[in-house]
Amino acid sequence: MSITNLLENWSDFRHQHPSEDRPHLEYKWAMSIDLDSCTGCNACSVACYAENNLPVVGKEKFAHGHSHHWMRIERYWDNDGREFADQGAQFLPMLCQHCESAPCETVCPVGATNHTADGLNSQVYNRCVGSRYCNANCPYKVRYFNWYDYPTTDNVWPAPMEQQLNPDVTVRGKGVMEKCTFCVQRLTVAKSDARTEGRLVLDGEVQTACQQVCPTGAITFGNLVDPLAKVGKQWMQQQVDLNKDKQAKDAAEDAVKLRGYRILEELRTYPSVMYLEQLRESAI
Amino acid sequence: MEKDIREDIAWAQINKDVLKSLESPRRIYWVILLIAIAMVGVAVGCEIYQYQTGMGVANKNNSHVWSLYIATFIFWIGMSHSGTLLSAILHLMHADWRKPIYRFAEAMTTFSLMTAGLFVMVHLGRLWQVYYVMPYPNERWAWPNFQSPLVWDMFAIATYLSSSVLFLYVGMIPDLAICRDNIHAGWRKKLYTIMSLGWEGTDRQWRNFRMTYLTIACFLIPLAVSVHSIVASDFAMSNMPGWHVTSFPPYFVAGALYSGCAAIITLFIILRYVFRFEEYMTLPIMRKLVRLTFAIAMVWTYLNLIEFASVWYGHDQTAKDQLIFKATGPYAPYFWAMIFFGSILPLMLAFKRFQTHLPILFVVSILLNVGMWLERWMIISPSFAHGHYPWAWDHDQWPSLIQWGMVFGSFGWFTLLFMVFCKVFPSVSMYEVKEMVYHRSLAQKHKPAVKGDY
Amino acid sequence: MIENGFNRRNFLKVLGWGGATVALSGCGNTSVEDGREFVTSYAETADYIIPSIGTYFNSTCAQCDAGCGIMGRVREGRVLKLEGNPESPINNGKMCGLGQAGVQAHYNPDRIREPLLRNGDRGEAITWEKALELINEKVGSVNPENVAFLTGVVSGHVKALLNNYLDALGSGHHYVYEAVAPSVVRASNKKAYGVEMPRLSMDKAKVIVSFGADFLGAWVSPVHFSQQYARFRKPDNGERGVLVQVESKMTLTGANADRWLAIRPGTEGILALGLINSLAAAGLPVSEDVAAAVGEYTSDRVSKDTGVSAEHIAKLAALLKERSPSLVIAGSAAEGYAHGSQNAAAIALLNQVLGNVGQTVEAPSSVPFPQMAPSTGNSFALQSLSDDMAQDKVKVLFSYGANPVFTAPAFFKLKENLKKVPFKVVFAHYMDETAVEADLVLPLNSAMEDWATLMPEYIAEGAQLNIRQPLMEKMYPGTLGVGDILLAMLKQRRPDEYNDYEDFYSYLRSAMVSNKDALGGADKDDDTFWETALSHGVVKLVGEPVNMTGSMSAAALVVPAPFAEDATYPLHLIPAVSASMRDGRNANEPWLQESPDPLTTIVWDSWVEMHPKTAAKLGIVEGDIVEVASKSGAIKAQAYLFPGIHPDVVSVPLGYGHEAMGRYAKGVGSNAFSILDPVFDNETGELAMHETRVKVTKAGQRVIIVKDEGPAGGSQMGRRIALRIPSNKVNLSEEV
CATH class of the missing domain: 3.30.200.210 (Phosphorylase Kinase; domain 1)
Known part of the structure; x- marks a missing residue:
């Protein structure tokens, strides 16, 4: 990038989402997670380990908070002082929210994390210097740092375990930040296949690893720009607008409510993951 | 009225006294130097281990991605402000009493910046790629992210460091010439000859010198304020509860001046003793310094209260939770220690009898800096422990010995640089002390032109 | 002309590679030159390998x-x-x-790579020829009656081969052992419905009441049930199904229930009968014998006995009456008692009264090839084996697919009994606790290297034969598939019949192809049929629906009164079966160890779950190392306070506490199997897993529990993170 280029195209470089006047062109990857379907079984989390070469750090490092679960299942209790959690738990699969206005992106000193044209919050491992500012500024704390050099750490991938590693995904060395990529390696393949055939990626053509494995189908993933995509229909039906930080749900006082929401939306991160509230029967 | 300095010191005596510091300090100088080298050794060992093994050995984690390194980084940046305050601000304000002590304060600025810079380095997960932060021309379209306060930091610190080195050096030129003229052989002679840039003390040289010095001083003041404001933006620009505070920049600057002044008191006492500078670093000067420190302490306290109040009466429940957590959670002992050392202890400095009591001042000034260090740590750690997302809270994290070793070693590194400086360069500005003596003798002859301690 | 197929292209290839390797390696011989490794050119690969494409x-x-x-x-x-x-x-x-x-x-670094023969305390690597010869010799030298096979669940052609081998020997000693299995429920289902495993149509049910069946986590076929559950929760008509879970320790399924009812351990049957009583009182028609049987189970009494409030019983009965069909499931929590069969029968009766039989409890298909149908296991089998061994009735023991030394409770004295068996052959993947005791260890192929057909116990629709095929080349030349080993052993006994088959693959293929008409391949030629079967991985079979009996007599149904208090061992121990650890056979897979337990979020260790009230009474806080002592033994583990457990109960997960097996399993946690008491189900003789009474004492130490949950615990601290609303506030039918 020459200085001239930089100056001439400055508005392009500084262009940020969300914005109404410059919508996404072909793709805007987004997700919705139905918390009423999620059973907290952890299949998505293990699938993510398998797909994305996540290191198993072992008990000691886990105890120090060095775990690498891009997809983590949080379990909340809501027993309000009652003796038992008699309405069950609230499970929440938490992954990178791929915020449209991502707090992590603005603070990275080297631009290692930035927004792609199709609305992903990407992490460039090669560029990362490991300042960890992105994690510091991430309200969801879904960024995971390579505190050690896992490829050379004992019992992380002892031979022949390394043969399982997915060749489509970088194995990260020490000192870089990593996080959920929405399985960008799968997206890339799908997009390139579609491009070869002169079309766009169809809904359902590409799945993230967590979505693919989920036994209850709680996770929907797709292209928000595609009017036929299920994820877009869900967002629309739940009246969740990518570009707003307050949704219709919060305003509605009617009897029938919507259950789509985004976590910590009030921080104006404009996440790309919509959650659907868990339901509980009141007749019992 | 006390005198800041005796007016009857002969100029030759000043030269003699100061130049003596380049030759024969007390034995304790060597003891301090050795201890400092040992401390640096500890830090170097820690860094080698951390570099090879990974940042995990520092016992940070995904909740606490920053820890002592950044806290100590801010601490050292803060320390650097005192030099600018004394030499530039007080210079512009014609406060004569700063003259015997500003040189070492400026050295302190430079060296604490050099220490702070190292903390940014050891903090990085991939130190070997640190140059990515700099905007260097390359064919990969890869520039640093100019939106990031860390990049601003890089610019601010680099500018501040180079400017303060320049300032320190320029201010030293006349003294270097004195050294050159008084030392007859050896590497020092060559060094001083080169560094004094052919200073002869002509009128023209003096005129240009004054102008240059004044210009740099004017330039340095906004720079100093901006550096710590930018460091404050690292936090204020983020969305972490406890950091997302508008008053952070002035708060940081006040804290910086505060810890800097406290450090000057400490070093004042050490230098006065080690290099036998009783004639120059006099108690009346100390009294003024202490009063200044007291005033800044109160400013800091005020800004602290402002911060608490704005959080308390604000609408950000998360930030309020965070404040309550600081005051009542596992960090409470450190938090209240910070309040005590930062706001209560300095009240002592208001009493005249303590203002010149060197042993007490020595202890108090160190404790003030402990308080200021705690302040930085209380900015960093509790926010990570208790942020936006309860699931990721971590109240138990404690820095490992590697981190402590590095922090410990940084004090050695600073001391080492400082001690070497004092031995190689005149740590008391000879020409300015002469000016001061001259002014005093004038004042003896005539009535003071201005009201005050002239 | 060069006739041997070594054409110009190959010649150039060899020349090129040879030149390159010489150039690279200088004069020394490379592994390529020596023939130890070979170079695969991607320019001309097998047609199923496309570089960089999966x-x-x-x-x-x-x-x-x-x-x-x-x-x-x-x-x-x-x-x-x-x-x-x-x-x-x-x-x-x-x-x-x-x-x-x-x-x-498959890629586990701790897999056994060659046959090992005991030599003192060590295993000495031997060849397969020698190993098989040894087996032949040992089996030939004893009375066939003294040869026993211990296996886990077996089905398909492996089972057929195994049966043929036993046949050839003339021994009938095949013990099918499952450490964790719904065997009492199977027996009770058989009685109530005429089938062991009816098909549960959760998606058709409007209410599911599960008595401790963790069908989303570890019960029978959790992935299948999870899908049904999703449709049950969100059917097309938007009428969301209601799940009520009744159990003493919350399972994953319990954590997803609309109402989780903490029941006093062992009183599940009482609640079932109480519900029938309430339903009858509310006007649901019940037969006279049923009405008589449940007459005394009034709401007040049931509430007192079970600890479930009368309000919840009434609401549940109303819900069941109002929303039909429903589905009632008896799970491990109901069956794990001495009166487990009675509990299960009472629950089955509830299903019947509700008219669910035939609606949501449906008949499975019959299996066209009964010789391939799964042999399901139970713990009674292990007990019989153990007794036989104790009486020196076993001279040669084969063990496959089970790790009894780990999973048998200490009172079995299995390890000692094993020592009485002169020759023990263990088919194993790892040097697990049982393999360590063996005289001969035969290393198995991993499931990703092996051929097999399998018939699962619970089939969703029709009948099906699953195919297992190698997904890649064998990692180690020294391992063999279980089918291959059995075939080799059969060749020793019945050479005429089996010598034609080179290996298990050829046996399997010919067995399948020769039956292709029955396997739905009548119109295909052999190769097409076989390749279709392989590419689908499943052969769907046509099976006749089995007849189910819809009526059971309530006359003989007696459910005992709740447990009396025990002053010495005041607490009930529930050994928890977690979704990833199960009975511990997969404990050496690090993803599972590092995958937090869904309910406690604990990793890499076992724990003792207890209610905060119980803990307060005992002065225990989270992280205290506690000793859980039963009459049969004691283990130590960290205490975890948990709002999903009855105060009379503590729970320890199974599957941890391996003393062998591999680097990831060994020494992680403690083995809850070991302290189970010798109490058995009255009717089936199954080990009553939930009957153990324990006392819990502090052992003195305290640790920080390694878990994903932070200091905020399960609280959201007033922040909007995971939200929940009543289901009547939304309209699911409008949703996408």
């Missing part, structure tokens, strides 16, 4: 016995990841975490 092969998961179809992603000859096979009606392309970890069983 190809998918269907197979069957081996991580548990549910028999999900898997689809292995293979790239450059390595299997990388398992996906669900969309063609399998059991899992429809979905997987669980346990199944995903199957690749870690």
Whole structure:
């Protein structure tokens, strides 16, 4: 990038989402997670380990908070002082929210994390210097740092375990930040296949690893720009607008409510993951 | 009225006294130097281990991605402000009493910046790629992210460091010439000859010198304020509860001046003793310094209260939770220690009898800096422990010995640089002390032109 | 002309590579030159290898016995990841975490790589020829009556071969052992419905009442049930199904229930009868004998006995009456008592009274090839074996697919009894606790290297035969598939019949192809049929629906009164079966160890779950190391306070506490199997897993529990993170 280029195209470089006047062109990857379907079984989390070469750090490092679960299942209790959690738990699969206005992106000193044209919050491992500012500024704390050099750490991938590693995904060395990529390696393949055939990626053509494995189908993933995509229909039906930080749900006082929401939306991160509230029967 | 300095010191005596510091300090100088080298050794060992093994050995984690390194980084940046305050601000304000002590304060600025810079380095997960932060021309379209306060930091610190080195050096030129003229052989002679840039003390040289010095001083003041404001933006620009505070920049600057002044008191006492500078670093000067420190302490306290109040009466429940957590959670002992050392202890400095009591001042000034260090740590750690997302809270994290070793070693590194400086360069500005003596003798002859301690 | 196929292109290839290797290695011989390794040119690869493109092969998961179809992603000859096979009606392309970890069983660094013969305390590597010869010799030298086979669940052609071998020997000693199995429920189902495992149509039910069946976590076929559960929660008409879970320790399913009812342990049957009583009182027609049987189970009494409030009983009865069909399931929590059969019968009666039999409890299909139908196991089998061994009735023991030394409670004295067996052959993947005791260890192929057919116990629709095929080349030349070993052993006994088969693959193929008409391949030629079967991974079979009996007599139904208090051992121990650890056979797969337990979020260790009230009474706080002592033994583990457990109960997960097996399993946690008391179900003789009474004392130490949950625990601290609303506030039918 020459200085001239930089100056001439400055508005392009500084262009940020969300914005109404410059919508996404072909793709805007987004997700919705139905918390009423999620059973907290952890299949998505293990699938993510398998797909994305996540290191198993072992008990000691886990105890120090060095775990690498891009997809983590949080379990909340809501027993309000009652003796038992008699309405069950609230499970929440938490992954990178791929915020449209991502707090992590603005603070990275080297631009290692930035927004792609199709609305992903990407992490460039090669560029990362490991300042960890992105994690510091991430309200969801879904960024995971390579505190050690896992490829050379004992019992992380002892031979022949390394043969399982997915060749489509970088194995990260020490000192870089990593996080959920929405399985960008799968997206890339799908997009390139579609491009070869002169079309766009169809809904359902590409799945993230967590979505693919989920036994209850709680996770929907797709292209928000595609009017036929299920994820877009869900967002629309739940009246969740990518570009707003307050949704219709919060305003509605009617009897029938919507259950789509985004976590910590009030921080104006404009996440790309919509959650659907868990339901509980009141007749019992 | 006390005198800041005796007016009857002969100029030759000043030269003699100061130049003596380049030759024969007390034995304790060597003891301090050795201890400092040992401390640096500890830090170097820690860094080698951390570099090879990974940042995990520092016992940070995904909740606490920053820890002592950044806290100590801010601490050292803060320390650097005192030099600018004394030499530039007080210079512009014609406060004569700063003259015997500003040189070492400026050295302190430079060296604490050099220490702070190292903390940014050891903090990085991939130190070997640190140059990515700099905007260097390359064919990969890869520039640093100019939106990031860390990049601003890089610019601010680099500018501040180079400017303060320049300032320190320029201010030293006349003294270097004195050294050159008084030392007859050896590497020092060559060094001083080169560094004094052919200073002869002509009128023209003096005129240009004054102008240059004044210009740099004017330039340095906004720079100093901006550096710590930018460091404050690292936090204020983020969305972490406890950091997302508008008053952070002035708060940081006040804290910086505060810890800097406290450090000057400490070093004042050490230098006065080690290099036998009783004639120059006099108690009346100390009294003024202490009063200044007291005033800044109160400013800091005020800004602290402002911060608490704005959080308390604000609408950000998360930030309020965070404040309550600081005051009542596992960090409470450190938090209240910070309040005590930062706001209560300095009240002592208001009493005249303590203002010149060197042993007490020595202890108090160190404790003030402990308080200021705690302040930085209380900015960093509790926010990570208790942020936006309860699931990721971590109240138990404690820095490992590697981190402590590095922090410990940084004090050695600073001391080492400082001690070497004092031995190689005149740590008391000879020409300015002469000016001061001259002014005093004038004042003896005539009535003071201005009201005050002239 | 060069006639031997060594054409110009090959010549150039050799020349090129040879030149390159010489150039690279100087004068020394390289492994390529020596023939120890060979170079594969991607310019001319096998047609299923496309460099950098993953190809998918269907197979069957081996991580548990549910028999999900898997689809292995293979790239450059390595299997990388398992996906669900969309063609399998059991899992429809979905997987669980346990199944995903199957690749870690395959690539596990602790796998045994060659046959090992005991020499003192060590295992000495021997050849397969020698090993098989030894087996032949040992089996030949004893009375066939003294040869015993201990296996886990077996089905398909492996089972057929095994039976043939036993036949050839003339021994009938095949013990099928499952450490954790719904065997009492099977027996009770058989009595109540005429089938062991009826088909549960959760998606048709409007209310599910599960008595401790963890069907979303570890019960029978969790991936299948999870899919049904999703449709049950969100059917097309928007009428969301209601799940009520009744159990003493919250399972994953309990954590997803609309109402989780903490019941006093062992009183599940009482509640079932009480519900029938309430339903009858509310006007649900019940037969006279039923009415008589439940007459005394008034709401007040039931509430007092079970600890479930009368309000909840009334609400539940109303719900069941109002919303039909419903489905009542008896799970491990109900069956794990001495009166487990009675509990299960009472629950089955509730289903019958509600008219669910035939509606949501449906008849499964018959299996066209009964010789391939799964032999399901139970713990009674292990007990019989143990007794036989104690009486020196076993001279040669084969063990496959089970790890009894680990899973048998201490009172079995299995290890001592094993020592009485002069020759023990263990087919194993790892040097697990049982393999360590063996005289001969035969290393098995991993499920990703092996051929097999399998027939799962619970089949979603029709009948099906699953196919397991290698997803890649064998990792180690020294391992063999269980089918190959059995075939080799059969060749020793019945050479005429089996010598034609070179290996298990050829046996399997010819067995399948020769039956292709019955396997739905009547119109295909042999190769097409076989390749179709392989590419689908599943052969769907036509089975006749089995007749179910819809009526059971309530006359003989007696449910005992609740347990009396025990001053010495005041607490009930519930050994928890977690979704990823199960009975511990997969404990050496690190993904499972590091995957937090869904309810406690604990990793890499076992724990003692207890209610905060109980803990307060005992002065225990989280992280205290406590000793859990029963009459049969004691273990130590960290205490975890948990709002989903009855105050009279403590729970320790199974599967931890391995003393062998491998680097990831060994020494992690403590083994809850070991302290189970010798109490058995009255009717089936099954080990009553939930009957153990324990006392819990502080052992003095305290640790910081390694878990994902932070200091905020399960609280959201007033922040909007995971939200929940009443289901009547939304309209699901409008949703996408």
